[in-house]
Amino acid sequence: MAKITFKGTAVHTQGDLPTVGSSAPEFKLTAGDLSEKSLGDFKGKKVVLNIFPSIDTGTCAMSVRTFNEKASGLENTVVLCISRDLPFAQGRFCAAENLENVITLSEYKDSNFSDAYQVKFVDGPLTGLLSRSVVVIDEEGKVSYIEQVAETTEEPDYDKALAAL
Numbered sequence: 001m002a003k004i005t006f007k008g009t010a011v012h013t014q015g016d017l018p019t020v021g022s023s024a025p026e027f028k029l030t031a032g033d034l035s036e037k038s039l040g041d042f043k044g045k046k047v048v049l050n051i052f053p054s055i056d057t058g059t060c061a062m063s064v065r066t067f068n069e070k071a072s073g074l075e076n077t078v079v080l081c082i083s084r085d086l087p088f089a090q091g092r093f094c095a096a097e098n099l100e101n102v103i104t105l106s107e108y109k110d111s112n113f114s115d116a117y118q119v120k121f122v123d124g125p126l127t128g129l130l131s132r133s134v135v136v137i138d139e140e141g142k143v144s145y146i147e148q149v150a151e152t153t154e155e156p157d158y159d160k161a162l163a164a165l
Contacts, residue, residue, distance in 0.1 A: 004131060006124050006152040013131045015118030017146040024137040025116035029082060029105035032091040037105055039141070046077040046165050047137040050156070051119055053129040055085050055093045055104070059153055063132070064093070064102060066158055071101040076139070077165055080105050082113065084129055119148075132156065136164040 002013040018025060024039060024047075031037045039047070050067050052059075064081045071079045079102040083090070090104035107113045107130065114120035119130045134156045136145035145164030149156050 001122070002118070002131065002148045004148060004150055004152060006126060008151075009124065011124035011126065011131075011152070012122050013118060013148070014114070014120050014122050017117060017119070017133060017135060017148055018143045020143050020146060022143050024135070024141050024143050027113040027116050029080075029107055029113055030087055030109055031103070031105055032087045032094075034087060037103075039137070042078050042080075043141070044076075044139055046074075046139055048077065048079040048161060048165070049117075049133075049135040049137070050079055050081045050102070051117070051130050051133040051135070052081070052083050053121075053126050053132065053152065055081070055083055055090055059132070059155055061093065061097075063155055064099060064104075065097060066155070068097075068099040068101045070158060070162055074162075074165065078103060082107065082130065084108055126152070134161045136161055 067079045081102050081104045084107050087106045132149040134147045138144045
């Protein structure tokens with residue numbers, strides 16, 4: 001179980017992120033058009049999983065904006081922004097911000113993603129939401145970088161994540 005903080009208070013996730021070098025766990029999430037997406041849909045591409053509690057918070061919104069900006073020039077790379085927000089809220093945010101270089105995916109239907117990646121908060125005020133994390137997956141489906149952000153209110157290290165590509 002990852003030990004992190006939210007506004008300085010200790011909180012925990014259900015477990016630890018997959019290890020670097022391991023096969024990335026498969027998942028199913030819901031896209032903005034309510035279709036089902038899986039990791040297999042992005043086979044052969046480099047994948048950045050930008051995982052966060054809610055797109056309606058300043059730090060989460062900034063991570064989506066920043067990855068959108070940085071992803072615009074990346075070849076054979078897709079950035080998946082994943083939260084438990086409804087797909088409608090994710091879509092509204094991206095439309096209002098004119099974000100076109102990221103794909104938002106929702107875990108509102110079940111917990112198969114958070115169970116596979118062990119990112120669900122199990123205590124504290126954000127219980128049930130996803131912890132701020134980044135997982136980079138190479139073209140072969142192997143995990144090449146992980147970051148469990150130590151303080152939930154802080155942004156991930158974008159440069160380290162992108163360097164892993």
